[in-house]
Amino acid sequence: MRRISRPQQPIDLLLTSFRRPQTQSSSSPCLVCNFRAISFPKARHPSTYVAARFSTSTRLRQEPIFKPKNPEKAKAFTDSIQAKLWGGQENVLGREDPYDRNSPMRVPGGGKAENEVEAKRPQIVEEEEVSEKYADELAEESHSTEDEYSPDHGRYEEAKTWHGLERVGSKEWAEEYQDQERGRLHFRRGYLPSTKITDPEALDAALHRAIAEVFTLQKVGMDLGLTSKRAGSQNDLGFIQSVKVGPSKDGNSAIVEFSDSTNESEIVQALEALAKTSNSVDTESSPDIGPEEASSVLETTTQSQRWKEGWQSISISDPDVKFAVVKRLMQLTGHRLSDPVIQDTNTIGQLLARITAPPKPKKLVEAIQGDGRLQAVSNVKVSGQRVTPMDKEQEVGRLKVIEYALRERGLLVGAPS
Amino acid sequence: MPLSAVKAVAKGQNGVxxxxxxxxxxxxxxxxxxxSSRGMNAFIQKRLPQxxxxxxxxxxxxxxxxxxxxxxxxHYINGRExxxxxxxxxxEMILEKASLLRDASGEKLKRVNKPVTSVNESVRGIWSPYHGAQYKI
Known part of the structure; x- marks a missing residue:
């Protein structure tokens, strides 16, 4: 389908014909001077003129769109054509231009009186008004941009020292800045240790500690979430490793046996004190215990001293107990457990198996080597890296020959002779 | 010198x-x-040893x-691959492809039109106009 480009549309043609007589009707005979006297603003898009022409403002619409050079002659020509079309001067319809400002068809109203007054003004004055209007617009625009982008509002003060200034450049700062740029909430690090504990003995001890604390609180009837309120407050409870944990008779709970009866009350008192202080302080902000400290605290006893027989079947299917144990365990070990894993875990043995399981190998070669089934077959050769053409040549003993031939011709540069 | 047929010597055939x-x-x-290597990696880990x-x-x-x-x-003993x-x-699909490559001869694929293809020579031999009965017109 053929399209007409926008500049060739009739509305633009009319617009160009409208602009030309304006410049010619200036008082000065010099064309250049006339152009300067009109003082149009900088290059304005033609669409703005079109908008002005069809504007609801009577001021911008008052000139006729088409102005003939010789009005008398043009009127005579129009009359003759109309007479031919309608068969006589009497029968002519639509002789009056409804869009003319003097047309009797125009609705008399508020705009009319204003138009009549303005129509008496000389043409030059109108031109100047239009140009002034554009000049005012430009001035307003430039003024508003100055207000908006002005760098100095009297608020800037040069810093004399670096105190109070934003500190940039560290890796943590860069990560936090990027998080802010991406619109993410920046979570303060500190709830979990930055490094995970991987030693199975330390993991076992951490689980023991979490279980002992949670079930002690359950026995007393306190809030189980107190265990993970602040890690540093429980550091001094070193005797907790000597506590023996075993399954209850029905297997749904755990029995915590203290070697000294005062130890139980010590734990409860410490956690009660914590509960009082936790109301005024942000308790989960920064644990004082690191993974190294935790492992050193936790490794004082052996597994047999910590657990009683059948401890792996201790149930944590109660959601409150499970949540408290998992949270405390994550805090102590740095292992993050996902929701599906927490959902599937119902006993302590499963929980320990989850956190002591080795991570998935990232490469297939590592998985093959860990498995060992493929390496047990004699006719299989596994390579950890890509086998290059050079490797193939070397395998059949041809690489030496190639190197010798290249060296003979002086083409082997940089290779050991 | 009378003509004599070429003595048949037993030829080695693969499979005989x-x-x-x-x-x-x-x-x-x-x-x-x-x-795209997910299946291949699983094959190497689980099925390739067997x-x-x-x-x-x-x-x-x-x-x-x-x-x-x-x-x-x-790679085949005729030098092709x-x-x-x-x-x-x-x-399973990869196992099928591995079996196909294992059973292949290494030759280029050829269209087989006949139901039976023999590697033995014809018993009657190739006809020759200069041998046998002389026909006179």
Missing amino acids: GAFILQCKRLDFHYCDWAG FARENPQIEITVSPRPHKHPVVKG KAVCVRNMTT
Whole structure:
């Protein structure tokens, strides 16, 4: 389908014909001077003129769109054509231009009186008004941009020292800045240790500690979430490793046996004190215990001293107990457990198996080597890296020959002779 | 000198008396990163040990081919090689392709039109106008 480009549309043609007589009707005979006297603003898009022409403002619409050079002659020509079309001067319809400002068809109203007054003004004055209007617009625009982008509002003060200034450049700062740029909430690090504990003995001890604390609180009837309120407050409870944990008779709970009866009350008192202080302080902000400290605290006893027989079947299917144990365990070990894993875990043995399981190998070669089934077959050769053409040549003993031939011709540069 | 027929000498044929597998080596290439190698990686881990044990006469190599689709390549004793791309294939499909390469002769594929193809010579021999009865017109 053929399209007409926008500049060739009739509305633009009319617009160009409208602009030309304006410049010619200036008082000065010099064309250049006339152009300067009109003082149009900088290059304005033609669409703005079109908008002005069809504007609801009577001021911008008052000139006729088409102005003939010789009005008398043009009127005579129009009359003759109309007479031919309608068969006589009497029968002519639509002789009056409804869009003319003097047309009797125009609705008399508020705009009319204003138009009549303005129509008496000389043409030059109108031109100047239009140009002034554009000049005012430009001035307003430039003024508003100055207000908006002005760098100095009297608020800037040069810093004399670096105190109070934003500190940039560290890796943590860069990560936090990027998080802010991406619109993410920046979570303060500190709830979990930055490094995970991987030693199975330390993991076992951490689980023991979490279980002992949670079930002690359950026995007393306190809030189980107190265990993970602040890690540093429980550091001094070193005797907790000597506590023996075993399954209850029905297997749904755990029995915590203290070697000294005062130890139980010590734990409860410490956690009660914590509960009082936790109301005024942000308790989960920064644990004082690191993974190294935790492992050193936790490794004082052996597994047999910590657990009683059948401890792996201790149930944590109660959601409150499970949540408290998992949270405390994550805090102590740095292992993050996902929701599906927490959902599937119902006993302590499963929980320990989850956190002591080795991570998935990232490469297939590592998985093959860990498995060992493929390496047990004699006719299989596994390579950890890509086998290059050079490797193939070397395998059949041809690489030496190639190197010798290249060296003979002086083409082997940089290779050991 | 009277004509005499060429004495037939027993020719060795693969499978008559002994069978030598034409495939001498199978290369399994995989990629650790690409998703199209998921089936191949599972095959190498789970199914390849058994396949290798079942075919001890074939040398099997496993090596990565980073950022490429997984490929099984067969090398044959006639010097040719055949490669099959096994991208996005499951373990079973890859096993089928490995078996196909193992059983292949290494020759180029040919269209077989006849139901029976014999490797033996014709008993009657090739007809010749200069031998046998002389016809006179």
